[in-house]
Amino acid sequence: MRSATGSHTGTGTWLVQRATALMLAVAVPGLIVLFMAAWPDDFSAWQALFAPRSSRVLIWLTGAAMALHAWVGMRDILMDYVHPVGVRLALYLAVMITLAASVAWLAAILVGAVPGSAA
Amino acid sequence: MAKRPVYLDLLRIHLPLAGWVSLLHRISGALLFVAMPLGVWGLSVSLAGEDGFRRMVGCLSSPLARLLLLLLVWALAHHGFAGVRHLALDAHWGVGPRRARQSSIAVLLATGLVVLIAAWRLFA
Numbered sequence A: 001m002r003s004a005t006g007s008h009t010g011t012g013t014w015l016v017q018r019a020t021a022l023m024l025a026v027a028v029p030g031l032i033v034l035f036m037a038a039w040p041d042d043f044s045a046w047q048a049l050f051a052p053r054s055s056r057v058l059i060w061l062t063g064a065a066m067a068l069h070a071w072v073g074m075r076d077i078l079m080d081y082v083h084p085v086g087v088r089l090a091l092y093l094a095v096m097i098t099l100a101a102s103v104a105w106l107a108a109i110l111v112g113a114v115p116g117s118a119a
Numbered sequence B: 001m002a003k004r005p006v007y008l009d010l011l012r013i014h015l016p017l018a019g020w021v022s023l024l025h026r027i028s029g030a031l032l033f034v035a036m037p038l039g040v041w042g043l044s045v046s047l048a049g050e051d052g053f054r055r056m057v058g059c060l061s062s063p064l065a066r067l068l069l070l071l072l073v074w075a076l077a078h079h080g081f082a083g084v085r086h087l088a089l090d091a092h093w094g095v096g097p098r099r100a101r102q103s104s105i106a107v108l109l110a111t112g113l114v115v116l117i118a119a120w121r122l123f124a
Helices: A010-037 A043-048 A053-081 A085-112 B017-047 B050-060 B063-090 B097-123
Strands: none
Touching: A010 A053, A010 B063, A043 B017, A043 B050, A053 A085, A053 B017, A085 B017, B017 B050, B017 B063, B017 B097, B050 B063, B063 B097
16 A cells, blocks of 8 residues: 555656756756856846747746756655654645745746836 | 664764765755745846846845855755766766765865855955
């Protein structure tokens, strides 16, 4: 029987952690270099950085990969240090909600971040 | 026979350097988790309009905010370098006490360099 905290889920999450780690190892330094190279002095320059659809898609994918990666990592940490099952499941839920809300919020920001339509 | 499972007291055991790098990898990862919603919030405010952008720039110019930013730079740099090291270990590269110690030193040095450059950019 599967326990409340899951069993035999290790290989899948390990793979997710490693795959997202590889993506982030490329995407995060790439985004940092892009932003540093075009460092904005004012609002319109800042907004222009988010104008191309490609940059918005790239930023969102990076955020989504980060959330998946953070989920596996936080799950590992909670598994190691929080032993009462009820408390651990509650913290799992809190982490999941935080990450899902962050990614959804990021999507909403990026969809709305078209220059000329500042609200 | 000791009662199983045994949970190690981190304050009493002596960790090798690779253990410290691994522990800091966890701490920096947890910090980055906390920073993620804050970063999305900052992005939201800064892109909401002229006022929000200026508010965020003002917010980030305070010494305390810059110190927190530097902490985040440390977390991102350490997590990234130590993470690449873990990926290398997955591929059985650098396994063994001597190489593991050398790569741990490399991670700490690279992180230190990034933090120094960031500190110079933020405070000088």
